[in-house]
Amino acid sequence: xxxVYERNGEFERLKGNRDKRLKRLQHSELDAKWKQFLQAxxxxxxxxxxxxxxxxxxxxQLMLSAHRLIxxxxxxxxxxxxFRKSAGILTALLATIPPEYQWASRLAGLHGxxxxxxxxxxxxxxxxxxxxSFLIEEALxxxxxxxxxxxxxxxxxxxxxxxxxxxxxxGPLFAWVQVKLALRAGWNDAARNALRALPARGFxxxxx
Numbered sequence: 001x002x003x004v005y006e007r008n009g010e011f012e013r014l015k016g017n018r019d020k021r022l023k024r025l026q027h028s029e030l031d032a033k034w035k036q037f038l039q040a041x042x043x044x045x046x047x048x049x050x051x052x053x054x055x056x057x058x059x060x061q062l063m064l065s066a067h068r069l070i071x072x073x074x075x076x077x078x079x080x081x082x083f084r085k086s087a088g089i090l091t092a093l094l095a096t097i098p099p100e101y102q103w104a105s106r107l108a109g110l111h112g113x114x115x116x117x118x119x120x121x122x123x124x125x126x127x128x129x130x131x132x133s134f135l136i137e138e139a140l141x142x143x144x145x146x147x148x149x150x151x152x153x154x155x156x157x158x159x160x161x162x163x164x165x166x167x168x169x170x171g172p173l174f175a176w177v178q179v180k181l182a183l184r185a186g187w188n189d190a191a192r193n194a195l196r197a198l199p200a201r202g203f204x205x206x207x208x
Contacts, residue, residue, distance in 0.1 A: 002049045004176075011053060018046050033077045040069035040086050048093070056101045060110070066090055067110055081131075084124035085139045092117025092146045114150045118143060125164075140165045141177045154184040172198065 002011055025038055047062035067090060073083040094112025121143040128136050140161065148157035158181040165174075175194050182191035 003045075003052060006052075011049070018042060033073065033080045036069055036073045036076075037080070037082050037086070040066045040073065040083070043069065044086055044090055051093075051097075056098065060097070060101065063090060063094065063110060081124050081127040081133070082135055084120050084127070085135055085142070088117045088120030088122075088124060088139075088146075089142050090117070091120060092142075092150055096150065114146060118146045118151070121146065137165060137174065144177065144181055148181055148184050154181065154186075157181055158185040158187065158190070 001007075002014060021042055022039060025035055025042070028035065030038070043062045043066035047059045047066060050056075050059035050062060066086070070083050070087050070090060073080065074087060077083065091112060092114050094110050095114045095117070097112065121139055125136065125139050125143065128139070133139075143164075144157045144161040146157075147160060148154045151157075161178065161181050175198050178194040179191045182188070182194060
């Protein structure tokens, strides 16, 4: 809601959810590795929101918090693959910090590299292929967006998405990813076809 729609007033209304959800997570009965992973996800998602809203210092603070949780989780639970997905997104995202704020990320010990982020995402995708992870489509979308926007190769990104995920259930968010990639690659007919494949109810929920 905050990252895609960007409606006025929503950020102030919803920003308190971060602390509420972290507190609820702390008191949950989830396994320790899932608690740590979900805490990192919350921090990472709010970092994305703050960076998009041009609040880089708070965004970098949240990235640092996510980075610590992810790095510790990968060391403590090496066979728990979801941390690789988050590490891939974060590593690629750190490479996009504007030059005027890179000193802050370096001071915090954060390092970004687009290719390294893509490789981490591919590592998660490969490890999760046999387990039918509920995070797989998110990872495929992130991997496609990294190629499209950060490696500036939208045609390869679109082909990757279609090959890896293009035969899935055409829900609203699924279609949104496909449309964004197709338009970026200059394939307007493919974007139209993705929209036409949605049922009317799904089209109404499409975040355009």
